[in-house]
Amino acid sequence: MSKIANRPDWADDEEFDDPTALPPPTITTNKDGTKTKISYTFNDAGKKVKLTQRIRETVVREAVPPRVAARREWAKFGLEKGHPVGPSFDTTSVGENIIFRPSVTWKRDKQEGKDVKEGDGGVVPGGGIDTGSLKQQLKDKKVKCRICDGEHYTMKCPFKDTLAPDGVDGAVGGAAAGAEGVDGDAAGSKEGGLGTASGVYVPVHLRKGGAGATGEKMGGKYERDDLATLRVTNVSEMAEENDLREIFERFGRVTRVFLAKDRETGRAKGFAFISFQDRTDAAKACEKIDGYGFGHLILRVEFAKRAT
Template sequence: MGQTSWADDDGSVLPSPVVTVDDKGIKTVIEYKINEEGKKFKVTKRIETKVIKREVNKSVAERKEWRKFGLERGNAPGPNTDTTTTGENIYLKLNQYGYDADAIAKAEAEAQKEQKTTKNSTIQCRYCKQGHFTAKCPDKDRLATPETLASIINAEDGSGGGAGVSAGFSEAASLLDGTKKGGSSYVPPHMRDKLAGGSGTSSLGGRSGSDLGREEKPTLRLTNLSDTVEEDDLRDLCRRFGFRVNRINVPKSYTGESRGFAFIDFFDHSDADACLEKLNGLPFHNIIIHADKARK
């Protein structure tokens, strides 16, 4: 009768792991463990090893063969877990522009197809004569002149409607010249100069409609200012001479200092002209101020 070991009767001693390899190269590992409740259970792992070959850059392969130096001198090739932290390899497939070439080619093909469809269609813009709707014309604001609008309306209404359109424009021009009174016809400011005969002036004080948006505002531009000047300093300076200031703007750099110039808005032109005479050439913060009217 063989003698048994005392460890065979101990339930806490686990058998040694068993490793087997089959004909296909799959390795099977059988282990025994004990859970938190003290129960023994078996764990079976099947591991299949595959060799995957990838083409890498020649210089990268050569660097892997370099001998290590410093604290890694004499160690085997490859990263050492004691001195090197490795992450998951991420493989990217990009073209020379960094975008998906297939997606770009597909988008270009769809654009060409849409262009051919539009070209063969009967849709034509009345402004630029291209293959899109008139309401969606990108150059509508630039090409929408009174003459173009009249031609569009004439084309829609026929020959009889053209006379009515021309008469309407003539009536608007006569209202601007003061030769005809009455009615409630409104003419936009940007059309008043052209309807008045194209002389460059209209009944709006000798200014055309396009000049109304470019009217000069009572704003002064101060230059040659110190980098420590603030809005309150300029406001106190204007109050010293008794001028009413609407708004002051002192542009700042990324460091928070003044960029050396400022803009002052007044309520009327008289205050702006008087302040211009007082501030131009005035010493302020040990610097001579230069003032002039701000232009767009």
């Protein structure tokens, strides 16, 4: 309630009297002890800018020896003579934050980091380094067939057609592993048997006895055909869906009219989507109605962009 009460009525807005007048800055204290400061300024382009700052004030109390405190009051001299108190921007600046964390294993960590960096340095043309790193990764890995444990790729196994891959038990069988290809040959590890290996997370839709292979599609019964859908903007607030339907029906069969409405006030938001059965009708409508005066506004019609 208080929010609404605080909101100034547009009729009281003094902007009409003086366009250069800025609302006074407001400072409110939040519950967590911070302060919110809202101030207004004009930027270089002459536009009004609202600046909201959240400020937390912390008082740092520091005890210093009296002689140190006395030295802080000393007058400046030399090149600094007569300059105001506080650091000057032309001699003093603050550098970027440095994370310094002493560590016993610093040297070792650095060494490892260096190796990784050298391996990853992928800017080299031809990807020579990249293949090098891949080789390095697979350096101590041996090719092992998942069917017969021989030293060849699974796809080249002579028993490929007669034996199921190792680690896949009968229940899941070749159906899951072989046909679906859920565990590509490249995976090459024992995780192949989905739902069988304990301790490995298997997504619900891939579990044995779970829902079908493909999940249900969201978005209701019928699919919206974006190809024949027009987006209409600059629609009057007082417009109704039926009005729009009347306008567009003369070009062809309209399958859907959607007028965006404000949830609270029930008024139109100013844009709508019209779906035609035929794309040629939609194109015709787009051409004719674009620029058509409706209510007190001029409609703008274009093909809807596919929602991404």
